[in-house]
Amino acid sequence: MNDRSLYLYALISRFKSVKTYKSKIMLIAFVGTHVPLLSILAYVVFSHSLTLTATIHLLAIAIIATLLGTIATLYALHHLLAPVKLTSQALQHYLEQKKLPNLPTYFNDEVGTLMANTNRTIKQLDRLIRYTTNYNNLTGLPNQHLFQNLLQQTLAQANENQQIGVIIVHLTSFKDIHSILGRKISDLLQRKIALRLANKIQKNALLAHLSEDEFGIIKKNLKNFDDLNVFAQELLELLNKPFSLFGKEIFTNPKLGITVYPFDGITVEQLLQNANTALYQTRQEEHQNCQFYSIKNNDKLQRRLAIKEQLRYALRRGELFLHYQPRINLANNYPVAVEALLRWQNPQLGLVPPTEFIPIAEQTKLILSIGEWVLRSACIQQQIWQQEGLPSLRISVNLSVSQFKQSNLIKKIDKILAETGFNPSYLELEVTESLFVENFDQTIRLLKQLKNRGINLSLDDFGTGYSSLSYLQQFPIDTLKIDRSFLFDVPSNPDNTAVTKGIIALAQSLNLHITAEGVENSAQLEYLKAQGCQEVQGYYFSKPLSAYNLARFLSSYYRQLEETAS
Secondary structure, X not given: OOHHHHHHHHHHHOOOOOOOHHHHHHHHHHHHHOHHHHHHHHHHHHOOOOOHHHHHHHHHHHHHHHHHHHHHHHHHHHHHOHHHHHHHHHHHHHHXXXXXXXXXXXXXXXHHHHHHHHHHHHHHHHHHHHHHHHEOOOOOOEOHXXXXXXXXXXXXXXXXXXXXXXXXXXXXXXXXHHHHXXXXXXXXXXXXXXXXXXHHOOOOEEEEEEEOOEEEEXXXXXXXXXXXXXXXXXXXXXXXXXXXXXXXXXXXXXXXXXXXXXXXXXXXHHHHHHHHHHHHHHHHOOOOOEEEOOHHHHHHHHHHHHHHHHHHHHOOOOOEEEEEEEEEEOOOOOEEEEEEEEEEEEOOOEEEOHHHHHHHHHHHOOHHXXXXXXXXXXXXXXXXXXXXXXXXXXXXXXXXXXXXXXXXHHHHHHXXXXXXOOOHHHEEEEEOHHHHOOOHHHHHHHHHHHHHOOOEEEEEEEOOXXXXXXXXXXXXXXXXXXXXXXXXXXXXXXXXXXXXXXXXXXXXXXOOEEEEEOOOOHHHHHHHHHHOOOEEEOOOOOOOEOHHHHHHHHHHHHHHHHHHHO
């Protein structure tokens, strides 16, 4: 409809005192019914054909007739406008209170059609809104909003002896699948997962689709934890089976977080929070796929979150520092190297063990800036020791997997060596076996570039990961480091003794140096000497020390060697 048809409505709307649509209609009706009276008045004023008495009678009759007509007209209009008013109120009530209208649908004129259409449209809209609010559009399953409501209803209906399991299913591979294979396949995968789960879920369980990669399950009428554990294992077995899509087999790698009412919580908020806490704990463990909530695990999670938060500022606040542990050449008992070991002292958390914060640094990529700081600090410290007159020792620095994957790694190392004036031949970079699992050619290329600069390379914790003779033959490694776990009870433990002996023999056959970590007693030391191990480090000689204390230790150690020699 053309807006020009609204000119009168717009004109009257300019009068602020005429606020409602009904008042606008009444104003027009009032004016319209008074036109005859005004015409008569004009005639009387400008005409002299009537006597005064006749004029008064005529005006009195006209005024009375006009008033009666106006009253009748306004009364009729008031009621004729009721359908418009009811329709407007119905819309307003729905918008403000979500109250569905109950307008009549049996009138056939324009206003009747308006009421009927409004009634039908609002109800259809309400159904659509309720569906989109409560259901996942892709799978048709209840969404997170409805899942919470269903859980609330389930808790309200539960008796004091009833147990209810809440399971959050996370598909850890989904984001990669979506990135690599695209939206079409990932949408189809969600439908297939929903269908597979729905076929599994029985009448005592409720299934919801919480997000693209998460589903929620409410397991009712549990008898004990064993029932829930069996159900969880069946879910894992079900979801670990591949999904066939367009000729491809797709694996979702599911993880479950589980909590139980009333033991882990009695409200929706408590149960969902604890289920997600259990899920988070599971996701941190590569080889774990199912976790029941426990206070102990929650404490671990809270500490992990605190470490993650505080670690973001550790470098900026100067909370990180290095300790150094000497490595001893068994041929002459002289120190030949020191390993730089990262430490963290936080005001709130205290001294945080590296086993706690380094994996988090890796996960959050903070290890990139931290690792660069460690390398620069270690190079500077070695220069300081030389200026203090200590013999030049190789300094060993761990290179993380994340650092190794940086495209500008070589440039960063070159920059640090140039800025510190450090001789590359006194630098040893320690890498782990996990580097050799992916990007094999790139790993070889980078290691060769480092080797060409005169940097020494060692393979840390050998034997604990992806040990393979083939990559040892191809990679330019100088040193193998035997992990401390193999030396714990050498030589009394025949298994560890055999592994240690085999690693040393392998290193000798490849003309590699061999260093043993974690040497704590003379029995271990003598065994390693007998097998031909060349270097050792551990508490038998010295624990990791601050730069100042290591300088004192080395000075004292050299004096003892000289006194023994003389």
